[in-house]
Amino acid sequence: MSITTTSTETNSSQKRFTLGASKMSGNYAARKRKSQIMEGILFLAILLALTPLALILFEVIRRGASAMNIEFLTSVQNISLIREGGGYLNGLVGTLYMVAIASIIAVPLGVATATYVVEYSDSKLVPFIQFFTDVMTGVPSIFVGLFIYTILVQGGGGFSTLAGGLALSLLMIPIIARASEEVIRLVPDDLRNAAYGLGARRWQVVMQIVLPTAGSGLITASMLAVARAAGETAPLLLTALGAFKIVPELLGSPQAALPLIIFNEARGPFEPAHARAWAGALELMLLVLLLTLIARAIGRKTEAAI
Amino acid sequence: MSSDANVFQRPAISRRGKSSEDVWFQRALALAGASVLIILAAMLISTTINAWPVFAHSGWSFITSAGWDPGISRTEITGSYGALSFILGTLITSGIALLIAVPLAVGCSLYLTNIARPTIGRPLAYAIDLLAAVPSVVYGLWGLLFFIPIFIRPVLKLIADTLGEVVPFLDGPVVTYNYATAGIVLAIMVLPIITAVTREVMSKTPIAEIQGAYALGSTRWEMIRAIVLPRARPGVIGATMLGLGRALGETVAVAMLIGGSEQMPTTLFQGGQSMAGVIAITFQEASPENIKALLGVGVVLFVITVIVNMVARLVIWATGGRIAGDAAV
Numbered sequence: 001m002s003i004t005t006t007s008t009e010t011n012s013s014q015k016r017f018t019l020g021a022s023k024m025s026g027n028y029a030a031r032k033r034k035s036q037i038m039e040g041i042l043f044l045a046i047l048l049a050l051t052p053l054a055l056i057l058f059e060v061i062r063r064g065a066s067a068m069n070i071e072f073l074t075s076v077q078n079i080s081l082i083r084e085g086g087g088y089l090n091g092l093v094g095t096l097y098m099v100a101i102a103s104i105i106a107v108p109l110g111v112a113t114a115t116y117v118v119e120y121s122d123s124k125l126v127p128f129i130q131f132f133t134d135v136m137t138g139v140p141s142i143f144v145g146l147f148i149y150t151i152l153v154q155g156g157g158g159f160s161t162l163a164g165g166l167a168l169s170l171l172m173i174p175i176i177a178r179a180s181e182e183v184i185r186l187v188p189d190d191l192r193n194a195a196y197g198l199g200a201r202r203w204q205v206v207m208q209i210v211l212p213t214a215g216s217g218l219i220t221a222s223m224l225a226v227a228r229a230a231g232e233t234a235p236l237l238l239t240a241l242g243a244f245k246i247v248p249e250l251l252g253s254p255q256a257a258l259p260l261i262i263f264n265e266a267r268g269p270f271e272p273a274h275a276r277a278w279a280g281a282l283e284l285m286l287l288v289l290l291l292t293l294i295a296r297a298i299g300r301k302t303e304a305a306i
Numbered sequence: 307m308s309s310d311a312n313v314f315q316r317p318a319i320s321r322r323g324k325s326s327e328d329v330w331f332q333r334a335l336a337l338a339g340a341s342v343l344i345i346l347a348a349m350l351i352s353t354t355i356n357a358w359p360v361f362a363h364s365g366w367s368f369i370t371s372a373g374w375d376p377g378i379s380r381t382e383i384t385g386s387y388g389a390l391s392f393i394l395g396t397l398i399t400s401g402i403a404l405l406i407a408v409p410l411a412v413g414c415s416l417y418l419t420n421i422a423r424p425t426i427g428r429p430l431a432y433a434i435d436l437l438a439a440v441p442s443v444v445y446g447l448w449g450l451l452f453f454i455p456i457f458i459r460p461v462l463k464l465i466a467d468t469l470g471e472v473v474p475f476l477d478g479p480v481v482t483y484n485y486a487t488a489g490i491v492l493a494i495m496v497l498p499i500i501t502a503v504t505r506e507v508m509s510k511t512p513i514a515e516i517q518g519a520y521a522l523g524s525t526r527w528e529m530i531r532a533i534v535l536p537r538a539r540p541g542v543i544g545a546t547m548l549g550l551g552r553a554l555g556e557t558v559a560v561a562m563l564i565g566g567s568e569q570m571p572t573t574l575f576q577g578g579q580s581m582a583g584v585i586a587i588t589f590q591e592a593s594p595e596n597i598k599a600l601l602g603v604g605v606v607l608f609v610i611t612v613i614v615n616m617v618a619r620l621v622i623w624a625t626g627g628r629i630a631g632d633a634a635v
Contacts, residue, residue: 028523028525031525031528032525034525034527035525035526035527035528038527038530039417039421039526039527041413042413042414042416042417042421043417043421044413045409045410045413045414045416045417046413046414046417046418046430046434048410049410049411049414049434049437049497049501050430050433050434052437052453052494053433053434053436053437053440055448055452055453056440056444056445056448059448059452060444060448063452108338109338109341112334112335112338112339113335113338113339113341113342115335116332116335116336116338116339117339119335120332120335120336123336125336125339125340126339128343129339129340129342129343131616131619131623132342132343132346133342134615134619135346135612135615135616135619136342136345136346137615138548138551138552138555138611138612138614138615138618139346139349139555139608139611139612139615140554140555140556140557140582140604140607140608140611141555141557142555142557142582142585142586142604142607143349143353143555143604143607143608143611144349146353146585146600146601146604147348147349147352147353149601150352150353150355150356150601151348151352154356170345173341173342173345174342177342201325201327201328202328202331202332203327203328203331203332206331227439230441231440231441231442231443231444232441232442233441233442233443233557233558233586234442234557234558234582234586237586237589237590238585238589241590259441259443259558262443262444262447263443263446263558263562266443266446266447266450266451266562267450267562274451277447277451278447278451281443281444281447281448284441284443284444285440285441285444288439288440288441289439292439
């Protein structure tokens with residue numbers, strides 16, 4: 001803050017010029033002290049808000065690291081909650097598999113939505129799309145799972161990798177669309193005009209100028225959505241279900257996922273399962289954090305480049 | 307470069323003066339954009355159709371009564387389904403979450419926008435955003451095995467012992483996992499989105515008004531009271547609604563921490579169940595008619611959250627545009 005009040009002027013005339021809206025009484029020193037106390041309270045709010053973050057990171061690292069080993073990373077799930085041993089490899093594979101499917105569906109759709117919103121902003125449809133994209137980010141993820149259950153699982157498809165991937169894709173679309181929209185808006189109009197000046201068609205401008213320019217920003221947007229989707233549990237309960245082995249099939253067999261295994265093993269009363277759940281949480285957090293950090297790093301580069 | 311050659315080709319011109327490629331390109335993008343609307347409509351229609359037998363069987367008592375006694379029929383509805391205790395569970399936990407998170411988020415935003423230097427404020431804001439990146443199952447695990455039994459339960463016991471006699475709903479034996487514990491962890495989870503929106507709104511306070519307040523001799527707190535807070539009020543309301551939408555729909559962390567009981571709430575310190583929670587916990591073992599009933603719970607949850615979210619977005623749009631940043635999605 002560059003603006004600071006001069007604390008030396010504490011004469012009585014000051015009172016007349018203070019704001020009527022706020023409750024002010026007493027001399028300037030008392031008011032100043034009150035302000036400092038309130039500022040201290042606001043700082044306490046920050047500390048209070050960040051305490052859980054510190055506690056989560058500390059506890060997940062502490063308990064996760066003590067249960068994490070090569071066996072955990074390289075072997076599939078132990079069927080027994082009571083016995084020690086086994087890992088979450090099936091969950092990691094399943095999560096990556098479903099997130100990949102979700103990305104294949106959600107990235108083109110999300111980017112196309114954002115492109116339409118920015119490049120065809122004269123369309124009457126655009127405000128509705130923007131509004132409902134925002135609303136869709138707030139749809140409960142478990143409801144997305146229910147929806148996929150009714151159209152895919154129930155109809156005979158059964159629990160499958162595809163069902164899980166589809167559910168995740170529906171959660172990713174609005175996130176990608178919103179974030180991409182901000183990126184595409186950053187592309188300067190000069191570039192578009194230069195292309196039009198060379199005789200380019202609108203679709204050529206979009207495909208050959210706008211999207212390539214926004215490229216790395218679009219990757220950032222997509223990766224943030226991937227990071228979100230990788231940590232989702234609720235929709236997968238109703239679509240992927242879970243599996244104790246590595247499942248290569250796209251359809252016809254339930255699929256495992258890291259968050260699903262953590263959810264199941266944490267809820268029981270058994271210590272070996274709890275230890276694995278902490279290691280799984282560490283693995284999942286590292287995966288999400290890695291994706292988020294890469295996305296942010298690419299994003300900063302883009303902003304600098306544009 | 308072959309792609310550049312395209313630019314100079316004379317495209318086919320349609321009667322309306324646009325090349326046909328352009329028309330098709332625009333249509334394809336419009337369809338992609340409209341997919342959001344189509345998906346939302348399809349979600350509501352498909353789940354409602356599947357849940358309809360239960361709605362027809364239970365009528366309004368589905369949301370106004372509390373008996374949840376699933377039958378085991380494959381074809382008809384034989385059990386009784388009243389989701390009131392789940393609806394209340396969702397409302398109570400969300401209410402507790404907002405009661406804690408909103409003042410905290412406002413305090414954080416005030417500090418970040420008005421007090422902290424950017425060199426300190428930016429990393430702090432980043433750290434709060436990071437709370438949104440923690441998967442909800444990790445919140446659940448952490449709450450279940452660490453935070454609730456070690457930190458929260460003793461505090462809640464103390465509250466029940468001291469205030470329980472006088473304040474309604476704060477009495478009774480404190481079970482380890484209850485409405486309050488789920489609400490407290492939920493507060494941590496919705497804090498980043500409320501802070502992100504509030505911060506954005508507060509950062510738009512006109513600098514002239516801030517300087518005006520200082521020129522009139524205000525202290526910083528007086529400036530905040532007189533200028534920043536009144537201007538931010540609509541934004542804070544929008545942020546609260548957005549946080550509410552998030553809290554209502556949060557599933558696994560609440561399901562793990564709320565205690566999993568179907569009884570009606572009489573105190574905050576008893577075990578309960580939320581709408582999303584009952585779906586998550588009982589779906590996998592549910593009979594066909596029970597699944598229809600859970601779909602019905604989902605439809606009720608969807609309708610409530612979509613209305614809350616629509617109001618929230620309208621309020622935030624009215625305060626001057628959408629909110630950027632990934633904590634806000």
